[in-house]
Amino acid sequence: MHQIHLCFESQRNEIIEWLQSRYEVIKTIPQEAYGLFLVDSVSFERIVQCIRMIKNKNTHVYMPVILVSNRADLNKIENRFSGVVDEVLFEPIVITELRLRIEALLKAHEFSIKAKQLYENEIKLELQAKRLDNLSKNVPGMIYQFAVPNQGSTRFEYISNGCREIFDVEPEEAVKHPQLIISTVHPDERKDYENNLANAIQERRTWTWEGRYIIKGKTKWIKGASTPHAESYGFIWDGVMVDVTALKEAEENVRNLALYNEQIVENTNEGILVCDTGMHITTWNHALEKISGIPRSEVIGHHPLEFFQFLVTQRLHLQFEQALYGIAGQTKDYWYEFEKSGKSGWAKNLNIPLRNAKGEITGVLCTIDEITISKKAEEELKSMVTNLQNKNEELTKMNKELDNANDRLKNIDAIKSQFVSTASHEIRTPLTSILGFVQTLRAPGIKIPEGNRLEYLKIIENEAIRLSQLVESLLNISRLEAGKQELRRNVFFISELISAIRDTIHLEKRNINIIIVEKDSGQVSADSQQIELVIRNILNNAVRYTRPGGTIEVIISRTVKEVIVAIKDYGPGIPQDQLQAIFEKFYRIQKDRSTIGHGSGLGLSIAKEIIKAHNGRIWVESNVGEGSTFFFALPLGVNTG
Ligand code: ADP
Numbered sequence: 289m290h291q292i293h294l295c296f297e298s299q300r301n302e303i304i305e306w307l308q309s310r311y312e313v314i315k316t317i318p319q320e321a322y323g324l325f326l327v328d329s330v331s332f333e334r335i336v337q338c339i340r341m342i343k344n345k346n347t348h349v350y351m352p353v354i355l356v357s358n359r360a361d362l363n364k365i366e367n368r369f370s371g372v373v374d375e376v377l378f379e380p381i382v383i384t385e386l387r388l389r390i391e392a393l394l395k396a397h398e399f400s401i402k403a404k405q406l407y408e409n410e411i412k413l414e415l416q417a418k419r420l421d422n423l424s425k426n427v428p429g430m431i432y433q434f435a436v437p438n439q440g441s442t443r444f445e446y447i448s449n450g451c452r453e454i455f456d457v458e459p460e461e462a463v464k465h466p467q468l469i470i471s472t473v474h475p476d477e478r479k480d481y482e483n484n485l486a487n488a489i490q491e492r493r494t495w496t497w498e499g500r501y502i503i504k505g506k507t508k509w510i511k512g513a514s515t516p517h518a519e520s521y522g523f524i525w526d527g528v529m530v531d532v533t534a535l536k537e538a539e540e541n542v543r544n545l546a547l548y549n550e551q552i553v554e555n556t557n558e559g560i561l562v563c564d565t566g567m568h569i570t571t572w573n574h575a576l577e578k579i580s581g582i583p584r585s586e587v588i589g590h591h592p593l594e595f596f597q598f599l600v601t602q603r604l605h606l607q608f609e610q611a612l613y614g615i616a617g618q619t620k621d622y623w624y625e626f627e628k629s630g631k632s633g634w635a636k637n638l639n640i641p642l643r644n645a646k647g648e649i650t651g652v653l654c655t656i657d658e659i660t661i662s663k664k665a666e667e668e669l670k671s672m673v674t675n676l677q678n679k680n681e682e683l684t685k686m687n688k689e690l691d692n693a694n695d696r697l698k699n700i701d702a703i704k705s706q707f708v709s710t711a712s713h714e715i716r717t718p719l720t721s722i723l724g725f726v727q728t729l730r731a732p733g734i735k736i737p738e739g740n741r742l743e744y745l746k747i748i749e750n751e752a753i754r755l756s757q758l759v760e761s762l763l764n765i766s767r768l769e770a771g772k773q774e775l776r777r778n779v780f781f782i783s784e785l786i787s788a789i790r791d792t793i794h795l796e797k798r799n800i801n802i803i804i805v806e807k808d809s810g811q812v813s814a815d816s817q818q819i820e821l822v823i824r825n826i827l828n829n830a831v832r833y834t835r836p837g838g839t840i841e842v843i844i845s846r847t848v849k850e851v852i853v854a855i856k857d858y859g860p861g862i863p864q865d866q867l868q869a870i871f872e873k874f875y876r877i878q879k880d881r882s883t884i885g886h887g888s889g890l891g892l893s894i895a896k897e898i899i900k901a902h903n904g905r906i907w908v909e910s911n912v913g914e915g916s917t918f919f920f921a922l923p924l925g926v927n928t929g
């Protein structure tokens with residue numbers, strides 16, 4: 289049997305009991321011995337298990353194990369005791385030495401733990417230093433430690449590189465001469481700064497400061513904060529100082545911008561209303577106070593429709609709500625009436641959604657432009673323009689009338705020239721004839737037979753009669769055209785007048801039959817002498833163009849308004865294109881020109897003028913080769929039954 293010596297520093301009794309209950313081989317060990325066992329190699333495995341179990345249970349307690357064995361045995365069990373046995377001895381040793389070894393093992397263990405802890409701490413410190421270094425380098429601003437010792441004067445313990453950037457002073461210099469930093473505080477704020485610092489030190493509390501510093505002639509805004517912690521020799525304030533000049537300037541810009549905006553909103557003539565997304569009024573500018581007559585103190589926080597009831601009646605309020613959904617309205621004119629103040633007028637309104645930098649809708653901007661005066665002016669202008677247009681139209685019309693009158697005058701002038709030349713011609717013809725025969729009769733030394741002389745005198749007489757008739761006709765027509773012919777009206781039956789005329793017509797043995805047919809009788813109120821002239825002129829023409837033995841019909845009829853006379857002959861008729869022209873002065877159908885002796889060409893124009901003066905109508909219907917019918921119509925006289 290091989291002997292194995294095991295040694296335990298603690299749990300000795302526990303193991304001894306456990307071993308004794310199982311293995312007879314274990315010899316009782318003297319009480320003073322430090323866990324020394326004698327174990328055979330078979331039991332060794334169980335003991336190792338047991339030690340492992342105990343060690344696992346008490347990891348915090350170090351339990352040195354020494355194995356005494358011979359080399360041969362060790363080879364067999366070597367692989368099983370690693371991690372369990374601390375030391376292997378190949379020679380038996382005395383108890384005292386064993387004790388020393390155990391103590392040495394315990395000490396060694398203790399040292400190794402301490403060494404490990406020291407190493408770990410060192411690594412931690414290194415890490416912390418590195419971190420601090422990085423922080424002090426990378427954190428914007430200046431990190432510092434300000435010491436207030438129980439004895440002696442205050443000083444900077446540490447100042448980071450940020451000092452260079454903020455105060456333009458090397459950190460080491462600043463540590464040595466704190467005045468380099470403290471003296472840069474703006475003179476106006478120096479006193480406050482010192483009081484503030486003194487209070488913080490005295491009350492051992494966090495120090496905060498924001499103020500102006502003059503650094504190399506330039507003003508900077510610097511913000512600082514530090515918190516105290518206790519040290520053995522006093523207190524240290526750990527702090528940071530940051531240059532906030534840019535921030536301050538930005539703040540100032542924002543403040544200015546807000547101020548400008550406010551001034552713009554307040555000083556514009558346009559009413560401005562702003563609502564938040566909950567439709568609460570947040571802005572109601574001065575112009576709107578004037579337009580509405582309602583002070584802003586009464587509207588802020590209220591719903592706009594409480595004051596803009598008229599928008600509902602004009603269906604414009606929807607625009608308001610739509611703006612909240614991002615729909616910009618269109619400018620609209622409306623008539624407003626603020627019930628609350630009784631103010632009213634014309635306004636131009638526009639509703640626009642308001643958005644923040646992210647594009648989210650934050651409210652509605654509503655502009656209200658008072659346009660009553662301009663609207664009125666616009667309306668006045670409109671009516672002025674319409675008036676001017678009307679005047680212009682009138683002027684154009686007058687111009688046209690003037691043009692027409694001018695044309696008419698020109699026409700009249702031309703007609704007059706034509707008339708004078710035609711009239712002269714008509715007069716010259718008989719005059720030439722008269723003059724010729726008179727000269728012949730009076731020629732000295734020429735003997736004219738009696739028969740011829742009488743014939744010449746007859747011609748002279750006829751021409752003189754014709755001339756006198758012509759002059760009479762000319763006077764007639766000129767009077768009629770000038771409207772100077774006064775109508776001597778009387779009421780009579782036209783059929784009676786026609787019968788009387790028929791009886792006086794010289795038919796010169798031509799055996800012409802004039803038949804009068806009265807279909808309907810009717811009285812007219814007219815100048816009977818003038819109407820007689822009309823009938824005579826027409827009837828004479830009819831007789832002139834009727835072959836001997838022919839018939840002329842005179843038909844009298846009546847409508848509700850007029851008496852119509854038709855004088856119908858069966859003569860040569862008149863070409864269609866000359867039906868109008870024959871009523872003009874001196875007009876004769878071409879081939880009639882040869883039969884000049886028959887008339888002056890004034891008969892029908894005189895008839896036309898007379899009928900016109902009576903508000904009647906005159907016209908002719910004719911077919912060449914079949915005959916002509918001349919009509920005239922006169923309004924019924926008052927006595928007509
Ligand atoms: P005149 O004195 O030449 O008859 P009027 O004015 O009476 O002048 O008539 C104008 C012309 O109209 C005549 O010259 C003739 O050519 C034509 N005219 C008038 N009446 C008739 C008719 N009944 N039949 C055919 N032609 C006629």
